[in-house]
Amino acid sequence: MPHLTIHTPLGELTLFEGPGQDGTPDGSGAIVALDWGRAHWPEDLPPEPVTPLLREAARQLQEYFDGRRLEFDLPLAPEGSAFRRQVWDALRRIPPGETRSYLDIAREIGCRSPRAIGQANGSNPIPILIPCHRVVAANGTLGGYSGGEGAATKRYLLALEARASAGARTGELPLAPPRPEAPPRGQHQGTPR
Secondary structure, eight states, X not given: OOEEEEEETTEEXXXXXXXXXXXXXXXXXXXXXXXXXXXXXXXXXXXXXXXXXXXXXXXXXXXXXXXSOSSOOOOXXXXXXXXXXXXXXXXXXXXXXXXXEHHXXXXXXXXXXXXXXXXXXXXOSSBTTBOGGGEEXXXXXXXXXXXXXXXXXXXXXXXXXXXXHTTOXXXXXXXXXXXXXOOOTTXXXXXXX
């Protein structure tokens, strides 16, 4: 399967191209997955050539991480059930820099279970391009995130979009995911004595 690994502020991401299916009108290639890290290719197989679509997807992702792009114009063909594809379509309608709750998405698509929305969200094969990071808990808390470094990655992506949508200069964008906070000076983690 043609793929391309790119370097980003979140580490390496690998894009995969497959048949377009319903992602493109003519059935040509479409992005079918985005994985965290580098793809491991069997040594006994020659590498697949990098396609124009993969190059374009890499260019658009770099613009996104540079704060110069908020939306993607790429053919996507995520593999999943009709219900999951319906959820992923709803995620793509969330404007950059905004969030929706699992309950909001459930109501939008006529589903009674926000938990089912969370499960579909967590199985999204094309994170970032299908913005599952824009979904939060009904009480406004961040909720989970299965990609990268989890909640820190979700916070980073939301902050990146908020700054870019507010028109911030590229130099003001965060350069790395936030790290866990250290305990206050004079205190230590572990069991009390």
